[in-house]
Amino acid sequence: MNALKQYIDLYDESRALIEQQSPALLNTLRNTAREQLREARLPRKGSEDFEATDLEEVFAHDYGVNVNRLPFDADPVETFHCDVPNMSTCLYYTSNDAFHSSATAERNIGQVVVEPFSMAAVDYPELMNAHYGRLACMSDPTVALNTLLVQDGLFIYVPDGVVAERPIQLVNIFNAALDMMVQRRLLIIVGKNASIKLLACDHTQSPDYRYLNNQVIEIVAMQGSTIDFYDLEESTPLTHRVSSVFVDQHEGSNVLIDGITLVNGFTRNNYHVEVNGEHAETQLLGMTIASGEQHVDSHTFISHNAPRCHSNEMFKYVLDGNAVGAFAGKILVKPDCPRVEAYQGNRNLCGAPTAKMYTKPQLEIYTDDVMCSHGSAVGQLDEDALFYMRTRGISSSEARRLLMQAFVADVIDGVRLDALKDRLHYLVEKRFAGTLSNCASCMAACRPANKEIS
Amino acid sequence: MPPKIREATIIQMKETEKPEKGNKIIKQAAQAEYKYGFVTDIETDVIPKGLDEDVVRRISQLKGEPEWLLEFRLKAYHHWLTLKAPTWGHVHVPEIDYQAISYYAAPRQLKKGGAEDIDPELKKTFDKLGIPLEEQLRLSGMAVDAVMDSVSVKTTYRDRLAELGVIFCSISEAVKDYPDLVRKYLGKVVPYTDNFYAALNSAVFSDGSFVYIPKGVRCPMELSTYFRINSAQTGQFERTLIVADDDAYVSYLEGCTAPMRDENQLHAAIVEIVVEDRAEVKYSTVQNWYPGDKDGKGGIYNLVTKRGLCRGDHSKLSWTQVETGSAITWKYPSCVLKGDHSVGEFYSVALTNNWQEADTGTKMIHLGRNSTSTIVSKGISAGHSQNSYRGMVKIAPKATGCRNFTQCDSLLLSDTSGAHTFPVIEVGNDTSVVEHEATTSKINEDQIFYCNQRGIPTEDAVGLIVNGYAKEVMAKLPMEFAVEAQKLLSISLEGSVG
Numbered sequence A: 001m002n003a004l005k006q007y008i009d010l011y012d013e014s015r016a017l018i019e020q021q022s023p024a025l026l027n028t029l030r031n032t033a034r035e036q037l038r039e040a041r042l043p044r045k046g047s048e049d050f051e052a053t054d055l056e057e058v059f060a061h062d063y064g065v066n067v068n069r070l071p072f073d074a075d076p077v078e079t080f081h082c083d084v085p086n087m088s089t090c091l092y093y094t095s096n097d098a099f100h101s102s103a104t105a106e107r108n109i110g111q112v113v114v115e116p117f118s119m120a121a122v123d124y125p126e127l128m129n130a131h132y133g134r135l136a137c138m139s140d141p142t143v144a145l146n147t148l149l150v151q152d153g154l155f156i157y158v159p160d161g162v163v164a165e166r167p168i169q170l171v172n173i174f175n176a177a178l179d180m181m182v183q184r185r186l187l188i189i190v191g192k193n194a195s196i197k198l199l200a201c202d203h204t205q206s207p208d209y210r211y212l213n214n215q216v217i218e219i220v221a222m223q224g225s226t227i228d229f230y231d232l233e234e235s236t237p238l239t240h241r242v243s244s245v246f247v248d249q250h251e252g253s254n255v256l257i258d259g260i261t262l263v264n265g266f267t268r269n270n271y272h273v274e275v276n277g278e279h280a281e282t283q284l285l286g287m288t289i290a291s292g293e294q295h296v297d298s299h300t301f302i303s304h305n306a307p308r309c310h311s312n313e314m315f316k317y318v319l320d321g322n323a324v325g326a327f328a329g330k331i332l333v334k335p336d337c338p339r340v341e342a343y344q345g346n347r348n349l350c351g352a353p354t355a356k357m358y359t360k361p362q363l364e365i366y367t368d369d370v371m372c373s374h375g376s377a378v379g380q381l382d383e384d385a386l387f388y389m390r391t392r393g394i395s396s397s398e399a400r401r402l403l404m405q406a407f408v409a410d411v412i413d414g415v416r417l418d419a420l421k422d423r424l425h426y427l428v429e430k431r432f433a434g435t436l437s438n439c440a441s442c443m444a445a446c447r448p449a450n451k452e453i454s
Numbered sequence B: 001m002p003p004k005i006r007e008a009t010i011i012q013m014k015e016t017e018k019p020e021k022g023n024k025i026i027k028q029a030a031q032a033e034y035k036y037g038f039v040t041d042i043e044t045d046v047i048p049k050g051l052d053e054d055v056v057r058r059i060s061q062l063k064g065e066p067e068w069l070l071e072f073r074l075k076a077y078h079h080w081l082t083l084k085a086p087t088w089g090h091v092h093v094p095e096i097d098y099q100a101i102s103y104y105a106a107p108r109q110l111k112k113g114g115a116e117d118i119d120p121e122l123k124k125t126f127d128k129l130g131i132p133l134e135e136q137l138r139l140s141g142m143a144v145d146a147v148m149d150s151v152s153v154k155t156t157y158r159d160r161l162a163e164l165g166v167i168f169c170s171i172s173e174a175v176k177d178y179p180d181l182v183r184k185y186l187g188k189v190v191p192y193t194d195n196f197y198a199a200l201n202s203a204v205f206s207d208g209s210f211v212y213i214p215k216g217v218r219c220p221m222e223l224s225t226y227f228r229i230n231s232a233q234t235g236q237f238e239r240t241l242i243v244a245d246d247d248a249y250v251s252y253l254e255g256c257t258a259p260m261r262d263e264n265q266l267h268a269a270i271v272e273i274v275v276e277d278r279a280e281v282k283y284s285t286v287q288n289w290y291p292g293d294k295d296g297k298g299g300i301y302n303l304v305t306k307r308g309l310c311r312g313d314h315s316k317l318s319w320t321q322v323e324t325g326s327a328i329t330w331k332y333p334s335c336v337l338k339g340d341h342s343v344g345e346f347y348s349v350a351l352t353n354n355w356q357e358a359d360t361g362t363k364m365i366h367l368g369r370n371s372t373s374t375i376v377s378k379g380i381s382a383g384h385s386q387n388s389y390r391g392m393v394k395i396a397p398k399a400t401g402c403r404n405f406t407q408c409d410s411l412l413l414s415d416t417s418g419a420h421t422f423p424v425i426e427v428g429n430d431t432s433v434v435e436h437e438a439t440t441s442k443i444n445e446d447q448i449f450y451c452n453q454r455g456i457p458t459e460d461a462v463g464l465i466v467n468g469y470a471k472e473v474m475a476k477l478p479m480e481f482a483v484e485a486q487k488l489l490s491i492s493l494e495g496s497v498g
Helices: A004-020 A030-039 A055-060 A117-123 A125-131 A141-149 A383-391 A396-413 A418-433 B003-030 B053-062 B067-081 B108-113 B120-128 B158-163 B171-177 B179-185 B196-204 B445-453 B458-474 B479-493
Strands: A090-095 A098-101 A112-116 A154-158 A168-174 A180-182 A185-190 A195-204 A211-221 A226-234 A239-249 A254-263 A266-275 A281-290 A295-304 A310-319 A324-333 A340-350 A356-365 A370-379 B044-046 B105-107 B142-148 B151-155 B167-170 B209-213 B222-228 B239-244 B249-257 B264-267 B270-275 B280-287 B299-310 B316-323 B328-331 B334-337 B343-352 B357-360 B363-366 B372-381 B386-395 B403-412 B418-427 B433-442
Touching (some): A004 A030, A004 A141, A090 A112, A112 A117, A117 A125, A117 A185, A125 A185, A141 A239, A154 A195, A185 A195, A195 A239, A239 A254, A254 A396, A254 A418, A266 A281, A281 A295, A281 A324, A281 A396, A295 A340, A310 A324, A310 A356, A324 A340, A324 A370, A340 A356, A383 A396, B142 B167, B171 B209, B179 B239, B196 B270, B196 B299, B209 B249, B239 B249, B239 B280, B270 B280, B280 B299, B299 B343, B316 B328, B316 B458, B316 B479, B334 B343, B363 B372, B372 B386, B372 B458, B386 B403, B386 B433, B403 B418
Parallel strands (some): A154 A185, A168 A195, A180 A211, A185 A211, A195 A226, A211 A239, A226 A254, A254 A281, A266 A295, A281 A310, A324 A356, B209 B239, B239 B270, B249 B280, B264 B299, B299 B328, B299 B334, B316 B343, B328 B357, B343 B372, B357 B386, B363 B386, B386 B418
Antiparallel strands (some): A370 B433, B142 B151, B167 B209
């Protein structure tokens, strides 16, 4: 079985069409991607770094690929609202893999550039040429597949010294009336001493169809820049996602990535961070609340290639039902990089006998003057705390919910936007109560209520 | 000049001198001699180099083995031919030419005189290693099985142990004297299909120890096997099998050394342990194979499979290891916790210096309910060495109420060495608790400064701190061993501090 073959065959058949519908720059890497995929196989369950995840199975389904770039009827701007109360954002929509800018977003908000690749290739050819595909490592077959089939993407550029005042919100929606795979692609370049806050959220409007989002995000953080990237997934049990985020950090840059999965089918999040400058700071946070058949797998790799940098990772999972959680993280400190401080934590709650957790925290250190540590724990809620709350008249289910909320709170508290923090606390509360879909401001109200986590 | 200023100047000078001095001490330490590196000049029968089916048959024939064991060896050999050497370890095992190794070497005098009448040269060798083979010379009651190259030289205190029903002999003798017992347990914990080196060992294993503790017997003395590689261009493939029947207890020690040679030598052993209901086995190792010289030339490749099966309820298996030798160590003493309420423990200190590479750790497979395991691993890397902890804790879905605690710390003594941790945790139910924590850092400069202040030189201070760091593991070793291990740690560390 080779699930990649169907997509490679599709590419070989429709190559001319794909290239014709794409900016010329995207076509330059297709040959390399095709070459990479010649012998490549998607990792099976049990292979290195895929202890619980079978990508072959995920890609095996016969998904449609919109190589013709046909527009879909539904206008997401009209049918879907996902706003954060008390927070003014510049809102952008991606419907399947096509980019819509909304009425609230102008093309260049105070010099921050948000535009599709097709326009960026004309407006910023030098930046696009220099950075597109530079970080994304094509030895990973999913990245190569994205590069092979991608036809457009979103380019976000913050010029040197510009501080984006309003956060950018990117709403990604699946709303096709057929099983579909999309190749989402983002290139984010933040110039020297510039700053941006980006909130991305994934939604699915038609819960009866199977979707696969194979996305690649490349982030370049120049000297002294600050990037906050919040990635919220709130889709459906039939939505699958394989996401690879690549980060290149320069001297004194500060990058925070917070990945939150509330509702999904299958998710694999890869984070690959290269810390190339001194005094750079990296924070990777992750939170997953999974029940039913949800599957969430996070894989992080932080390579400290410069001295005196600092990284901090914390991933928390709450698992119930038959949910499967996996975390594999590696911290690498290269030779001659003294005074690096790196911390990695993974804490997990297993709430049902059939829920499974796999964790693999790793350290690879080649310099002596460092402070590195990792910790990992799988367990249950503290019985004493539960008992204490029961003695104060709080029902068992309420007590559990409160403790679970407290358990994940520190990942949410890492968010550097107060309004978003409040919103996430609210969404998590609703998620634990099993009423998330009823209260989200989705006008379509299309999802069935999620099962309550007990 | 007022005295205050003078003092300040002096202190300042000392401060600037410190790193230089530290480096010098490290260099000296790295050059510490391996004191067991001598060669015994003794006539040895060695079968020609190379490995094929005939060699396997010849080894079996030389040892006068029954047909079933030959069949076991041949099956393992044919399976080995289908395997490739594993490459996943964080070690660089060069391509080994398995046809350039001799698979059997026996000191000749021993063959003539029999086990009771030892050649004085051999006796001298073991005396020099601090392993007296004369029972009356031993103050502490410890029974020793001494293995040189491919054969067991002598096993002491056998009669006294036999009175209690304890069997302690070389595995070759056990095959002859207790064939049913050996057949029942051999290859049951580590089957020949387990891995590349296990298959190789199963095909060509020479000698090793066999221990059987009958029901309800608490072994009155510590049992010990001392392995010595002497001949050049040979490999050592010993096999140890320990069975503790219901309610039995035994503490078993293993030590090893080899001469200093420029060539690398292969040591691929298997240790299998079966622990029945309420029985307890404590297995301690002080591994001091020749680690190679300061340029990384020579040394033993120590590629070992060790596993214990806690088959009975309330059974307990404890691994303690102090790893200071070998050019390459690839070793994961593991526990399969099958019995309910069974207990697995792993305490390890692994020290690597110069160009040594160690990839060691454990697997705790929880299959029984309420089974518990503890892992404490302390890695110390100096020189240009690479030291990795690799471990797995797996809790099966039906193994409810299990508990594991893992702590693996790494100490880096040079900026050219590496320390790595690769743990895997799999939890299959909601009533088990697994905790893992790891830290990597260098010796705290404040601690060294504190010791210096009190007149303790940097090298001694590092020795003190490292010993304190490893104390948790050392405390688990039997007393005689603990003293030796502590000394060994200081010697291996000598000059590696900065």
